[in-house]
Amino acid sequence: MNLGHAMLDTVLITGSAKRGGAAIARVVHDRGYRVIVHSRKSSEQEARLLMAELNVKRADSACLWIEDLSEQMLTLPDFTNLVGVVANASEYRNSDLSSPSALLMEDLRTHLLGHLEIIKHCKDVLIKRQGAIVAICDIHTERPNKNYLSYNISKGALHMAVKALAAELAPDVRVNAVSPGALEWPIAHSIDTARQQEILASIPLQRVGTFEELAKAVCFLLFDATYTTGATLMVDGGRSSFLA
Template identity: 30%
Template sequence: MTSPSGLRGRVAIVTGASRGIGRAVAEALVAEGARVCVTARDADGLRRAAAELGGVGLAGTVADPAHLRELTALALREFGRIDVVVNNAATNQPYGPLMDADPDRWREAFTVNVEAPLRLVQYAWHAWMGEHGGSVVNICTEGAGHVGPRVGAYGTSKAALLHLTRQLAGELAPRVRVNSVSPGLVRTEMARFVWERAEEETAAGLPLGRIGEPDDVARAVVWLTSDAARWITGADLLVDGGTRVRPAYASGTDPVHAALRSAAPPDSPQAAQAP
């Protein structure tokens, strides 16, 4: 990947970075010359990722504010600055009809998907960005723009994250730009229960003919954090293979929704939460 990004020498914090979209984002930022401080719940996976990325890592859950404070301090201690924050870690639990949603799992969805991104941006702002500037990208979802079966808690919390993105863009301007990327169905472990059983059928229903890859999202994130997007803030960039414009959507034969209806639930809450 080559672009006039101006990311060389900058420092990025990326959450949920041991695999999937978070790992691809961290790799893409490093390829553009940035240094990374990464976090994930999987300590072994994170250790490997940090070593391969040439960065530093801190295992833990973004649901813990103390972990986020320590992560911010680690980035400053190791690299002396924080230019980019990518809030990627998320949970898709509770999975199922909202009438059956466990209240504790519902609150967890908002803790991980909404509160944690806010906390991390707060810590980065007070530690460095408020004085020196920077860029934030929140990973949302194409599904936040409409309703879908079984993913009501995920979609609702990500819709809240979309509004948080716009709110922070207004509050932190002009020093810090805040944008979001909303992927469609991407080939990740978190979404495996959707795409694995009917990938060909799902892909055939998309205008671009395939489901997404983590690198598709990573390229968009790099662009938004770069100087090439220096006059963009408060925006949400759809990276969805044309999900919103497919003819099948209006006709009620939405392939992703069909896959969700037929998919088995995620194996476990732990497996369903991005690291």
Template identity: 30%
Template sequence: MELAGKVSLVTGGAHRVGKALALALAQAGTHVVVHYGSSEEEAHQTADEISALGVAALPVQADLTDLMQIEALFKAVKDRFGRLDVLVNSASNFLKQSFDSIRPEDWDRAMQVNLRAPFLCTQLAARLMQIAHRPADQPAAIINIADLMGMQPRRNFVQHGVSKAGLIHLTLTTAYELAPDIRVNAIVPGPILAPAGMDPSSEQWRRIGERVPLGRAGHPDNVAEAVVFLARNDYITGAVLPIDGGEHLIGSPT
């Protein structure tokens, strides 16, 4: 699909990896809707950077645990642009907890943000994507940002891993359901960005990067390049693409 002049929506697009995805799609020529939850200042800053690239930017706030707010998000997209061509489900809840300390509300929050919200966004996006007239060989694109923990178990991340495994399977089922008009793929990042509170120049982060076959941590731009590739390539659907330096080859850490 030729991306120039198209419209993209990136959930969680205000900062960290989501910002890199939003900027990459803008650099590819798409207008970008920057969804955010609570990071209003960062969202508007990202929107300003997108606008400076010569495309339109629209920051929109929505709580992705609330169906009415998700519906309002897609209404804002339709009202402003009248179409949607690319959806990136990037917003995520990430919480480290021991198995015994997980409360029902912790479990529910992970499932709501990491699985239920991408499902609802996919459903609403599909309806909006089908409004636009595209050549048969240029289907719209949905890209889910999963996690290696959805493929490999890891201690203290039970609800996160299960929710991301569900997102991977949602990718496969919706790729089949929505073909041929919409392609759905997933990206599975590995050590791309140091967790909040960890210094990316720290010895701890360096050791995490050294553990993977390529011997180093990645960068948000590695994921962003893959998003643009999957948005453009009109003959890929149902793919689950690790961007992890080969970490998926070595199994779960002990």
């Protein structure tokens, strides 16, 4: 299966059926690129709707790739004319030392190993097209978030991969990270009002960020920051400067 396009510069955004990933897909698409919307089965319906929305705007400007990145053996399609990869797919869930080891392995696959497989698979086309990679990390890759052990470890590993790959793939492919702080509050982990106030008090810009702000930062690193590699752009309202 070839998800690329003979004529059109294409960007793959993992986990892009909804929320932050979908915002990135829309902003990348607005910049004139063809996008590969990626999701696992559980979000296939939202992914199909997004693909249809983008194809209404421009014919054949979006396609779909369904794959669970936590699977041990990924089925990787061909990606002709790929100029960008955004490693966004993410599993945000509680874990600590009492959690099953299988959970840590799953999160490592989703955040790190799945994305490494994709990059390995696309390396030649990215080099040929002088492309760029952006990984979405987290302010907590530097200072861990309590009770999110496997999330911290696996996002932290992804952050190190950005720096290591930036060195390995230079001068052909730029590799950078965006580290968000609190964006639009997560739905699955409803945060109580007191905790929300506590978080807001730690953000100099006094609000959470929007997914569109995340997407604009990603596009800056993908397309505009042509003399930047191995860097991390914080999208956190200034919060990381004030973490204890």
